Amino acid sequence: MDYVAIEKKWQKIWEDEKRFEVKNYVNGKENAYVLIEFPYPSGKGLHTGHVRSYSAMDAVARKKRLQGYNVLFPMGCDAFGLEAERTAIKEKKPPQEIVARNIATFKEQLKCVGLSIDWSRAINTCDPEYYKWTQWLFLQFYKHGLAEKRYANVNWCPNCGVLANEEVEDGKCCQCGSETVQKPKAQWILKITEYADRLNDDLDETEYMEHIKLGQRHWIGKSEGVQVKFKLVQGGEFEIYTTCIETIYGITFMVLAPEHKLIQENKDKIKNWPEVEAYIKQASKKSEFERAELAKTKTGCLVDGLTCINPVNGKEVPIFIGDFVLVSYGTGAVMAVPSHDQRDFEYAVAHNIPMIQVIEGADVSEKAFEKGDYLGKGCKLINSQEFTGLTVEEAKVAITDKLVKMGVAKKQKNFRMQDWVFSRQRYWGEPIPMINCPKCGWVPVPENELPVLLPKVESYEPTKDGESPLSLIDEWVNVKCPCCGGDAKRETDTMPGWAGSSWYFMRYCDPHNDKEFASYDALKAWLPVGLYNGGNEHTNRHLLYARFWDKFLYDIGLSPVNEPFKARVSQGIVLGANGVKMSKSLGNVVDPRDVIKEYGADSLRIWEAFMGDYFADVNWSDEGAKSANRFVGRVCGLKDMLVPGDEVSNELAYEVNYAIKKVTEDIDKIKFNTAISQLMILVNAMYKAKRVNNAEYKILLTLLNPFAPHITEELWTECGYGKNFLNATWPKYDETKLVQNLEEIAVKVNSKIIASAKINPANTQEEILNAVKGIEEIKAQINNKTIVREIYVPGRIINFIVK
RNA sequence: GCUGGUGUGGCGGAAUGGCAGACGCACGGGACUUAAAAUCCCGAGGUGGCAACACCGUGUGGGUUCGACUCCCACCACCAGCACCA
Numbered sequence: 001m002d003y004v005a006i007e008k009k010w011q012k013i014w015e016d017e018k019r020f021e022v023k024n025y026v027n028g029k030e031n032a033y034v035l036i037e038f039p040y041p042s043g044k045g046l047h048t049g050h051v052r053s054y055s056a057m058d059a060v061a062r063k064k065r066l067q068g069y070n071v072l073f074p075m076g077c078d079a080f081g082l083e084a085e086r087t088a089i090k091e092k093k094p095p096q097e098i099v100a101r102n103i104a105t106f107k108e109q110l111k112c113v114g115l116s117i118d119w120s121r122a123i124n125t126c127d128p129e130y131y132k133w134t135q136w137l138f139l140q141f142y143k144h145g146l147a148e149k150r151y152a153n154v155n156w157c158p159n160c161g162v163l164a165n166e167e168v169e170d171g172k173c174c175q176c177g178s179e180t181v182q183k184p185k186a187q188w189i190l191k192i193t194e195y196a197d198r199l200n201d202d203l204d205e206t207e208y209m210e211h212i213k214l215g216q217r218h219w220i221g222k223s224e225g226v227q228v229k230f231k232l233v234q235g236g237e238f239e240i241y242t243t244c245i246e247t248i249y250g251i252t253f254m255v256l257a258p259e260h261k262l263i264q265e266n267k268d269k270i271k272n273w274p275e276v277e278a279y280i281k282q283a284s285k286k287s288e289f290e291r292a293e294l295a296k297t298k299t300g301c302l303v304d305g306l307t308c309i310n311p312v313n314g315k316e317v318p319i320f321i322g323d324f325v326l327v328s329y330g331t332g333a334v335m336a337v338p339s340h341d342q343r344d345f346e347y348a349v350a351h352n353i354p355m356i357q358v359i360e361g362a363d364v365s366e367k368a369f370e371k372g373d374y375l376g377k378g379c380k381l382i383n384s385q386e387f388t389g390l391t392v393e394e395a396k397v398a399i400t401d402k403l404v405k406m407g408v409a410k411k412q413k414n415f416r417m418q419d420w421v422f423s424r425q426r427y428w429g430e431p432i433p434m435i436n437c438p439k440c441g442w443v444p445v446p447e448n449e450l451p452v453l454l455p456k457v458e459s460y461e462p463t464k465d466g467e468s469p470l471s472l473i474d475e476w477v478n479v480k481c482p483c484c485g486g487d488a489k490r491e492t493d494t495m496p497g498w499a500g501s502s503w504y505f506m507r508y509c510d511p512h513n514d515k516e517f518a519s520y521d522a523l524k525a526w527l528p529v530g531l532y533n534g535g536n537e538h539t540n541r542h543l544l545y546a547r548f549w550d551k552f553l554y555d556i557g558l559s560p561v562n563e564p565f566k567a568r569v570s571q572g573i574v575l576g577a578n579g580v581k582m583s584k585s586l587g588n589v590v591d592p593r594d595v596i597k598e599y600g601a602d603s604l605r606i607w608e609a610f611m612g613d614y615f616a617d618v619n620w621s622d623e624g625a626k627s628a629n630r631f632v633g634r635v636c637g638l639k640d641m642l643v644p645g646d647e648v649s650n651e652l653a654y655e656v657n658y659a660i661k662k663v664t665e666d667i668d669k670i671k672f673n674t675a676i677s678q679l680m681i682l683v684n685a686m687y688k689a690k691r692v693n694n695a696e697y698k699i700l701l702t703l704l705n706p707f708a709p710h711i712t713e714e715l716w717t718e719c720g721y722g723k724n725f726l727n728a729t730w731p732k733y734d735e736t737k738l739v740q741n742l743e744e745i746a747v748k749v750n751s752k753i754i755a756s757a758k759i760n761p762a763n764t765q766e767e768i769l770n771a772v773k774g775i776e777e778i779k780a781q782i783n784n785k786t787i788v789r790e791i792y793v794p795g796r797i798i799n800f801i802v803k
Numbered sequence: 804g805c806u807g808g809u810g811u812g813g814c815g816g817a818a819u820g821g822c823a824g825a826c827g828c829a830c831g832g833g834a835c836u837u838a839a840a841a842u843c844c845c846g847a848g849g850u851g852g853c854a855a856c857a858c859c860g861u862g863u864g865g866g867u868u869c870g871a872c873u874c875c876c877a878c879c880a881c882c883a884g885c886a887c888c889a
Contacts, residue, residue, distance in 0.1 A: 210807090211807060211808075211884095214806075214807070214884095215807090215884075215885095218806075218807095218884080218885065219885090221888065223888070223889085225889080240889080241888095241889065242889060243888095243889065244889080255889090298887085323887090324887045324889095325887085325889075326887075326888070326889090328888090329888045329889075330888070330889065331889095333889090334889045335889080336889090337889095341889070342804095342887095343887055343889080344889085372805090414888075414889090415888090416888050536883080536884085539884090540884085610815090610816095610826080610827075611815065611816085611827095612815060612816060613816080616808090616809080617882085617883095618815075618816095619815080621814090621815070621828080623814095623815095623828055623829075624815075624827080624828070626828090627827060627828060628827090630827095630842095631827085633841095633842085634842095637842085637843095673815095673816075673817085673826085673827095674817070674818095674825085674826080676826080676827090677816095677817075677825070677826035677827075678825095678826085679826095680826055680827075681825080681826070684826090687843080687844095744822085745821095745822085746821075746822040747822095748821090748822085748869085748870080750869080751869055751870050753822055756822070788869095789869065791821090791869060791870085793820095793821060795821090796820095796821040796822090797821040797822080797870080798821095799821085799869055799870070800869090801869050
């Protein structure tokens, strides 16, 4: 059979009939939104790994349609980004051209897989019709005070310019591998930290896979503690942040970040200023990465001349600086309790500072007894005045109360996550729609002038001083201020790659709207996304950003939901046959088109569903596609064994009903491998029966349709069951048929399997056990012995314990 | 270092605490064929045995249980993420 021709035929019919185009409202139908992350159309094209997750979500979408849902299953392109820009620089062609070329390949690849995508809703983030609204959304952030231009230390890559924290790995640029350095620069930032608490807590409302929630929580890094004021003996005060207030009597010194402003303010009081200054200078030369890398030795120095008072006991405490304290987190200052914090312990050892143990339960001469070890174990305080004898948990509350009453402390939440640096000095991104006027300051581009189009440029490289190439186009940069009409300049920074993907799932709901980014009614029809599938690499950042944008839009009344995604899952990676990630340079990339040419898309899809647990990594194998092809052939072969019959026969009742149950549940649980396996079992049973009737065949084809949509529709029409598979209905199983008349059960004596018995599960336990005791092998084992216990677990096991 | 995940035949992988290895690949045997391919049927964890059968088997060592791949404790190996977050 020429599968490829059949598949082409159906793909054309689906396209001509606009089968999978969906309206926002269909009378009497419930809506379901199935979303898979849109691809970045790189020059590499798609490989079989993409096909696995696309066809998996396609299966979910197709099944939902057959179950009577109105299903939105869209696709698009995340087209801005560094890769296209680099190719543009290399090939000296506009990135628009590169992207158009890549999208064409990508569409061709996707189409031959036979996905039930509504292509009329396709979007592309670099299309001005789309990025007009990305710019508009930025302006809403600005108008609500959530976007501002601020000097900040940024990661600077000599090749790629400014990088987000996320783009730096091990002190190196994640794109080009160059060493990065810290550089201060005025940057547009989005104040995502204002949403940190909700981004953390609202995860409880979602049904994300547990590891994804953990990833989000870790990235946000919420901690709850106490912020305490310490008075300087020399006048003035500073604050520290701690999550271990119970150890406050164990303070033997304080550590400030080298950049802490208290140091500069008290320069004249510091007796060893040259030493302190030298240390600050040395620390500032290190990148964040180097500071982290030198974790083993805790460097720093005493700030001679400054001391402070511990508010709980009035003790005078020395002050140090050390670069293990980060100025960007908490208050940039810590109370050091070497007995109960390993970093403080190491610092104290290195600088000969005494220690005071305040929690009993471990020896602190070699290493600190830390919160991870003492919390929740009922450990008690020592050396802590009136708090001595309280448990750690009691002391946390009591000490906080005391400090709050004294007016020197407050409870405080802190987050590891920092504000989102939203500027890039690159060409290939959405221009940030702002104008800088010498008189009026930053002025937004009027909304009716959007989009701010990317102008054509000669060269796409950033300038030598690290500005966007847009800054070189005078006629683009120089504009009149929308406010006062005077001479002004456009912002030349562009947005990061994450911008367009932060709201694309909303645009799908209303992709051609030229009045709004998406109408509230359209969003209300589809959101929240029922199932969102994407790669593990986007679990932290993209997901966080998209949730942030949605929460903001929810707050200003433009989104109907506080959480945009109900469930989120991440597929495993399809590795090359050699067990390593597919990459062009290793030559282990498999182009789905090659597999489809040989075996057809249905076989590829079945094999990718069957090859293993969807959430675990798997190695690609060509052999598997062949075996799936064999299975498709067997399904086709059944057509020759067709006999009349409008009802499922008794002979196949159990297999058919069990398959319905199993496949339905497995697709819901995204256990495609066992769903396919059950279909194979059903087909095997039909072959064993040497016949199959129409009712049974219809059920088989329907259950298989989500995975193999072409061949099932072909057989469906050939058998005269209908002309459009969308008119089929997903079968329901008959619970009564799942009970077999006689069932095999293992019989054990003293937990050892002795026999396998056929029993009638409808009988009473006593009848069954008596019948089983009559079996020869069992008789031999229990004769002349006393049965001390009889265990019967219906459907599972019988076990006699004898003495 | 911390967090999370994984560990089952030659291979990919199944198993609400209940006959471990479903289903498939590769393999062996048979049918069909002049022959091969394709297809269909049968077999198969390991060791020993002609065989019936016996013993051993889910990373390692303990534990709970009538019964453990599954639950608990300790450990090993590999993979991924985070890495001074006070």
